[in-house]
Amino acid sequence: MQDLQQPLFEQRTKDVVVRVEPEYLAEQSSPSDSRFIWAYTVEIDNQGAEDLTVTERFWQIADSRGQVQEVRGKGVVGEKPVVKPGEIFRYTSGAPLTAPSGMMRGTYTVQGANTGESYDVDIPAFVLDSPHEGLVLN
Numbered sequence: 670m671q672d673l674q675q676p677l678f679e680q681r682t683k684d685v686v687v688r689v690e691p692e693y694l695a696e697q698s699s700p701s702d703s704r705f706i707w708a709y710t711v712e713i714d715n716q717g718a719e720d721l722t723v724t725e726r727f728w729q730i731a732d733s734r735g736q737v738q739e740v741r742g743k744g745v746v747g748e749k750p751v752v753k754p755g756e757i758f759r760y761t762s763g764a765p766l767t768a769p770s771g772m773m774r775g776t777y778t779v780q781g782a783n784t785g786e787s788y789d790v791d792i793p794a795f796v797l798d799s800p801h802e803g804l805v806l807n
Contacts (some may be wrong), residue, residue: 674713684717685779687792693799694763697753700801706767707797711745712759713777720782722751723758727774727778728792730764734772745768745777769801 690710697706703752728740728760743749745760750759764773774794780787 674717674804678793678795681770682790683788684715685721686712686714687712687790688712688724688775688794689795691773691795691797693797695800697752698799698801700769700799703767705769705797705798705799707764707766709764709773709795710759710761711753712757714752715754715755715773717781718754719784720732720751720753721779722749723767723777724749724787726775726776728764728773728779729777730766730771730773732768734768736767740775751782764797766797769799771797773797 676739678691680687688711692708692710694706694708698704713723724743726740726742726745730740731736731737746762750758772794773792775792776789777792778787788790
């Protein structure tokens with residue numbers, strides 16, 4: 670993610686660094702219909718000494734109106750990637766909101782190939798601020 674224009678959020682857990690870059694998708698959003706669409710690109714950077722398999726994900730998505738949804742599932746983007754030492758697994762996914770802004774955070778569960786140890790890796794909390802936030806009346 671070298672050519673980033675959006676904010677980059679980063680969190681380290683043990684030898685794993687997770688970076689997230691959110692992007693507001695204006696062309697897919699419809700503010701008049703309370704539909705605000707976001708893409709986010711994630712990097713899972715294995716700075717440790719053993720292969721890690723991403724076995725599960727957990728997301729908490731909150732919008733500026735106080736609605737919170739939780740998403741749990743196996744792996745990420747339909748797979749359980751193995752991230753070798755020194756490698757980075759990167760993917761892009763999306764999230765719809767019914768409010769012009771919000772935030773996301775979560776964890777990945779990873780399992781070491783050598784030790785068999787499973788542990789949670791924190792995904793940094795990141796903000797989803799659209800240019801339409803000014804439309805919300807407090």
